[in-house]
Amino acid sequence: MDFRSQLSAFKSGGGNSGSNNNNNNNNGGGGGRGYPSSNSSQRGYGNTNSSSSSYYGRGGGGGGGGGGRGDNSHHRDRDHHRDSHSHRDHHRDDHGKRRNRPWGNNDGGGPPQRRRYHSPDRDGLGELRQFGYIIPKGNPALPSVALQKKKTKHIALLAITIDDLPYEHIWKAWIDTLNNSASTKDEYYISLVCHAKFPHKVTTPWLKDRLLLRHPKLGRGNSYLDPEYLSRKPEWGSVEITRAMLDLLQESAKIGQDDQKDPRFSSNRYVVRMPGQTVDTTVPPTPEATAESTALLPSVDQFLFISETCLPIRTAPELFRLLPGPTVSWINGRHRKDPKTPKNKYEDDQFGLISRKIPGQFRWKADQWVLLGRLHATAILAMDRPHFHPRHQFWQHFRNINASDEMYIPTALAILGYLRYTLEGEDTQRARNNLTAGETEATATSPKNAAAKKEKEDDKAKIAPIPILPPPPEMVLKRAVxxxxxxxxxxxxxxxxxxxxxxxxxxxxxxxxxxxxxxxxxxxxxxPGEEASKDITxxxxxxxxxxxxxxxxxxxxxxxxxxxxxxxxAVESKEAVEEDNSAKPEEETKEALGAEDEPTQEPKVASIKPNNTTNNDSDEEGEEEDDDDDDQQENELE
Known part of the structure; x- marks a missing residue:
């Protein structure tokens, strides 16, 4: 390039090339920075003019000078990082995949990266815990003594129907049997929560007021929109039946604890019977009435699942006498290894098609219509965290099986530690005995770190461990409801x-x-296909x-x-047995006495000697004492 072209390039590139480029040498000055401008003198990359560029471009290089970068002063020169890029590329394998670089100095020294590890999965539930389900370790803690002695005063009927409740009149009569009872103390509450497959076909106001609703939505102002019914539209054997059961449990657990001010959405509207009131006169307490009325409403103690074809076979007073406390549940469950479990393809599919994340020793089956105590119901609901999306909830592990409603609740109770199968010394959950409650899976420290491990052991030694006993068998009774x-x-x-x-x-x-x-x-x-009669009476x-x-x-x-x-x-027979047992030794002694009295005709004391060793011993001891007294007297005289 001749002198004229170099001079024109220098003038067009700007006069600040010397300050923007420190690589100037004898070959020529470096090109200046390019600035955004709308005129035609804007320079692009290279030595050619660009009249349409609107970005920060390089200035044209003069002679052997290097091109300048755009006006971004915090960027370093590209050549400064070429060594690091080449160093990074040096650590790629033959297929172009990135390999782990050595940390620290160039010689690969320095401490290794701290890794997180998961404690040993002893009970087989570590994968479920890592996913986020709340599953305690070890055996579940026993409830307090006061809670174990508490009696059931509030029961919730959880009904699953297609539309109406055909025997609604019988259930009302069943509730009213509490008012006709001879018991003087009336302290019982009854609630009804219903999930209908077709809620819009429900005709009776009594049942319609107790259907499940979706979460309220705000309309204009501070008022809610009209209630919208919640229905899973379940089919036979589908997992939607299980979802309906969980919805009923979750909604009924709020009764007595709901602070919803709108009576249309308040959970207290499910109450159908209060002490001293009949079904027709029962008005559920609302927060708008008085604070005392809501505070007096106790929470539900027992949850009873019923269908539209169920009928009570006991009066309400008799049922409350038979009901256990809130810490006990009735579940007619059986394990797969149970000899009573049928061996057929249907059973194999039910047990085998559950998600593999649930180990086989925790898979149980029971009747759908169970009686759940509040202790177990709240534990089942708490397995799913509140922020879980439905696609991550626990019921998803049962969506591939038929009649998941027969598997979900007993399997969940087994995972929580309330159900165990033991036969001839075999315990399916023996590993729980070696775990302690309160351990965390994801936040544990690496065992290779000796200092952290020792510190953790010292902390455990300072705090005395609380012994956790296995749950008593009375907490889950295997009986039909x-x-x-x-x-x-x-x-x-x-x-x-x-x-x-x-x-x-x-x-x-x-x-x-x-x-x-x-x-x-x-x-x-x-x-099927025939229209049902409107008047079933x-x-x-x-x-x-x-x-x-x-x-x-x-x-x-x-x-x-x-x-x-x-x-x-039963009492007489027991007393008679005791009298007979007590009379036998007396008769034997009398016979023995009579047998010796007849020939000798000696006093009774003499006749007892040969048959009573204790008397002989006492007589011998008495004779020895007399001899000792005589010896003492002789010594005194001497």
Whole structure:
């Protein structure tokens, strides 16, 4: 390049090239910075003019000078980082993948990066804990003594229906039996929460006011929009039935603890019976009334699942007498290794298609219609964290099986440590005994770090560990709650459509098994595709409230009479056995005395000597004492 071209390039590049580029040498001055401008003298990258560029470009290099960078003073020169880039590329493998660089100095020294590790997964539930489910380690802590002695005063009926409740009149009569009871102390509450598949087809106001609702939405101002019913639209065997059961549990657990001011959305609206009130006169307390009325409403102690075809076989006072406290549940569950579990493809699919994250020793099956104490219900609900999206909730592990409603609750209780299968010394959850509650999985320190491990052990030594005992067997009773006849097949139970005649027979069988409810009762057999009659009272299988009450009270009286007849017999027989046992040694002694008195005719004391060793010993001791006294007297005389 001749002198003229160099001079023109120098003038067009700017006069500050010397200050912007420190690499000037004898080959020529460096190009200046390019500045954004709308004129035609704006320079782009290289030595060519660019009249359309609107960015920070390089100035044209003069002679052998290097091109200047854009006006971004905090950027370093590109050549300054070429060594580091080449050093980074040096640590790539043959396929171009990045390899781990040595930390610290160039020689690879320096401390290694601290790694997090997970403590040993002894009980097989570590993966579920890492995902975020709240699963305590070790055996669950025992409830307080006061909670164990607490009696059930509030029960919630959790109904799953298609639309209306066919036997609503019977359930109302069942609730009113508390008012007709002879008991002087009335302190019982009853609530009803319903999930309907088609909530818009519910016709009775009594049931419609107790349907599940979606979360309220704010409209204009501070008022809520109209309530919107919540329905999972479940099909037979689908996981949506399980979701409906969880919705019922979650909503009923709020009763007595809800601070919702709008009575349309308050959980207290589910109350159907309060002490001293009938079904028709019961008005649930609202926060707008008085603070005392809401404070007096206790939380639910027991949760009873029922269907639209269920009927009570006991009066309400009798049921409350049989109900356990809030720390006990009734679940007719069985483990896969249980000999009573059928061995067929249906059972194999139910147990085998659960998510692999749930180990096999925690998989249980039970009847859908269970009785849950508040202790266990709240623990099941607490497994899912409040911020969990539905696609991450625990029920997702059961979506690939049929009738997940029979698997979810017992499996959850087994994971929480309340259900165990033990047979001939085999314990499916033996590993829980080696764990301590309160351990964390993700925040544990590496065992290679000796200092941290020693510090952790010292902290544990300072605080005495609290012993956690295994739960007593009374916390989960394996007994049926709802009587169901499965003699017709495993898919659907038998349906009773002959009214009060069949109800009496079924109720007798159910009471013998210790059940509280029986199913499946229907006014008539519904044929698919046939329209159901609007007036079910005209059907042959319809049961009136009067007939139901008469039949139940009759059975209750018969059971009471049988109990009275059995109690005295049992007491007399026990006392008679004790009298016989106490009379036998007396007769034996009399015979022995009489046998020796006849030939010798000696005093009784003499006759007892050969048969009573204790008397002989005492006589010998007495003789020895007399000899000692004589010796002492002789010594004194001497």
């Amino acid at each position: 709802t009587y169901t006849d499965w003699t017709e097949g495993m898919r659907n139970p038998a349906c009773f459509t002959k009214g009060i005649l069949e109800f009496g027979k079924v109720a007798q069988l159910a009471r013998k098994e210790g059940c509280l409810v029986a199913r499946k009762f229907a006014p008539k057999v519904v044929i 005209q059907e042959k299988g319809y049961i009136t409230a009067e007939d139901w009450l008469e039949a139940v009270q009759k059975m209750e009286q018969e059971d009471a009479e049988k109990a009275k007849l059995e109690e005295p017999v």
